[in-house]
Amino acid sequence: MAVFVVLGLIALVFGFLFLFSPQTLTRLSDWLNRTVIQNDARALQNRKLVGGFLLLASLFLFYAAYQMYR
Secondary structure, three states: OHHHHHHHHHHHHHHHHHHHHHHHHHHHHHHHHHHHHOOHHHHOOOOOHHHHHHHHHHHHHHHHHHHHHH
16 A cells, blocks of 8 residues: 555656656756666657646555555
8 A cells, every 4th residue: 555655656746747847857867867767758748648647647546545545
């Protein structure tokens, strides 16, 4: 259950970054390109769609955690 909450928080943060602060996401992505992963330019091109999907995913994960807790 805690995993759903953590994943929901991560999806929520990145969803808001995609929608409202793409420049911060780009800087974070540039830093991660050097250290961990490669950036996908398509995700940034479709940032509103990706951000909306991540926000919906975070709501689902919070709901699933709530249902498991009940």
